[in-house]
Amino acid sequence: MSRPIIAILRGLNPTEAKAVGHTLIAAGIDRIEVPLNSPEPLQSIGILAEEIGDRALIGAGTVLTPEQVDQVADVGGKLIVSPNYDAEVIGRSVALNLQSWPGVYTPTEAFAALKAGATGLKLFPGVVAGPSGLAALRPVLPLGTLIFAVGGAGPENFGHWLAAGADGFGIGSALYKPGMDIAEIADRARQIVTAYDKVAG
Numbered sequence: 001m002s003r004p005i006i007a008i009l010r011g012l013n014p015t016e017a018k019a020v021g022h023t024l025i026a027a028g029i030d031r032i033e034v035p036l037n038s039p040e041p042l043q044s045i046g047i048l049a050e051e052i053g054d055r056a057l058i059g060a061g062t063v064l065t066p067e068q069v070d071q072v073a074d075v076g077g078k079l080i081v082s083p084n085y086d087a088e089v090i091g092r093s094v095a096l097n098l099q100s101w102p103g104v105y106t107p108t109e110a111f112a113a114l115k116a117g118a119t120g121l122k123l124f125p126g127v128v129a130g131p132s133g134l135a136a137l138r139p140v141l142p143l144g145t146l147i148f149a150v151g152g153a154g155p156e157n158f159g160h161w162l163a164a165g166a167d168g169f170g171i172g173s174a175l176y177k178p179g180m181d182i183a184e185i186a187d188r189a190r191q192i193v194t195a196y197d198k199v200a201g
Contacts, residue, residue, distance in 0.1 A: 003196055004168025006031040006081070006101075006148065007189070008061055010038055011178035017044040019182055021052045027189035033081050033170070035061035036068060042075050049076030057099065061170075066092035073098060081170070083124055085109045090116040101148065105129060107140060120146030122170060127152025131164035138165035155195030162199060169196075 007029050012020065017034075024032060030052075034044045041060060048058045059079025060072040069080055069092040080093040083103040093100035094117040103124035104110045110121055123129055123137075126149040134149065141147075149161045150170035158169070175188050 001028065002030050003028060003193060003200075004031075004148065005029050005192065005196060006033055006079075006150075006168070006170040007175055008033055008035065008150070008170050008172035009044075009176050010035045010061070010172055012038050012041075012044050012176070013178070014040050014043040014047060016182075017047040018051050020176070020185060021048045021056070021058075023182055023186045024189055025052050025055055027186055028193040029175075029189055030056040031079065032056055032058050033061040033079055034059075036064075036072075037062050042071055045072060045077045046075035049078075053078075059099070063089060065089065069093050069096065069098065081122060083122075085113045085116075087112070087116045090118050093117075103150070107137060110137065110141060110145075114142065114145065120148060120167070123147055123149050123166075125151035126161075131157070131160045131166075134161065134166060135164040155192050158196055159199040 007024050012034050034041045057079050059077040061081040063080045063082050066088045073096045079099045081101045082089055085102045085104055090100045099119040101120050101122045102113045102118050103122045104113050146167045148168040148170055149166045153161050153169045154174045
């Protein structure tokens, strides 16, 4: 069962990529992004793509340029997540048949991203918009638009976000922080999956 949860592994070190990837898969999380401001991110993405790419959607976060999209694709990444809307980044992702999830906050950004070909929208920062902000935005967007809440969304409030119209979530520090041991990552991942399954029905 694939859940609409993207694990954001900011700060991941290539030496732990394999173990963390297998741990997340075992817990039920099969979408993983390594932000490009992590140590040697392309190496980590390559390791994850090779190890679990047949069972998980692997890619990069904090992707800001078309050149970075190319680099991610070259190591086997298939997911491009950005904190912002950039038509060139979306266009390059689409051209390479990669999933494109740009960060948006306003209706203007949301419609521009969709027009550029985005796979779905990353509502960011979710903590500022809140479920009420999403609930106001959702009715004007085209039917079928996918929106993932990132920043301020977690197991304690999944239900509120889903009720407001969220399709999924990006989870960062609530799931992973640099230096965290595998047992704790596994425990957090299981708690997040359990909380999601409980409210998603």
